[in-house]
Amino acid sequence: MAQQPRSRSEATDLITSRENRWLKMFRAALRGSGPAEGEPIGVEGPKIVEDALRSGLEVEALLLNESAESELEPILRAASASDAGIPRSRIFHTTDKLFAGVASTETPQGVAALFRAPAWEFDDVLRGVPNSDGALSGDAALVIVMAGVQDPGNVGTIVRSAEAFGATGAIAARGTADPWSPKALRSSAGSALRLPLLRGIATPVLLAQLKMSRVKIVATSGTSTSSAAQSAPDLREPAAIFIGSEGAGLPEEVLHSAEASISIPMLSSVESLNAGVAASVILFDAARQRRNSG
Secondary structure, eight states: OOOOOOOHHHHEEEOOOOOOOHHHHHHHHHHHHSTTTOOOEEEEEEEHHHHHHTTTTTTTEEEGGGGGGGGGGHHHHHHHHHSSSSOOOGGGOHHHHHHHHOOSSSOOOSEEEOOOOOOOOHHHHHHHOOOSSSOOOOOOOOOEESOOOOHHHHHHHHHHHHTTTTEEEEEETSSSTTTTTTHHHHTTTTTGGOOOOEEOHHHHHHHHHHHTTTTTEHHHHHEEEEETTSSOOSSSSSSSEEETTTTTOOOOHHHOOOSSSEEOOOOOOOOOOOHHHHHHHHHHHHHHHHHOOO
């Protein structure tokens, strides 16, 4: 049954102290560098909150400021599509000033939520997200691996492109910015809450798991080249594409383990593309190869 919105007075009392424990939790989640194990994901903005609810994420708390009361009804409608919904006791309201003190954006939209982190497994990253009927697409694994990408904006862009171009999952290896950090989440436009995603795996462990699963390890090169000789490996079979840091590139252990390499032909006047753009171009080419083979 759809949840009917209540007025603020019917939900919870207005939070007026910055020392309130829920405000402290929101502040830590929305201004941090990403949740530790067992901590909630902080999400800010009505659209991304609604998208997260529709994707089935379990909400731990919802916070609105006085100027965003009109956003409650559509959020509750989105919550009604999930099994858990939003407990009435976890809908909080506060002043515009106090909300601004917990938000991570310069112009807060007045809506934030704490979500329980999805419990993805390695197999989920290889299989992808089931469709509305619960069936998997059956496509070969296409995993984007960020190995030392330190800019959260690039991390978010990579995850967004991964979902857009049909990747089955994404992995942020140890040393990579957290895809569930506030800035990365905004850059991903919510993709980091839907796409199967693993964080903080040590690179040697990840390489061993991929080899055991017979997933081709593909290394990317950030150097410009005018030759297409090595720029188009076969990405129709199970593949994990490694994207390195913006400065240092890929770790040596990845380069030594790679079974194929890929580079993007560019004019010699351009030294390199940033990690987000490079990954997007490569993922587009992977999608093109798979679509043409179909």
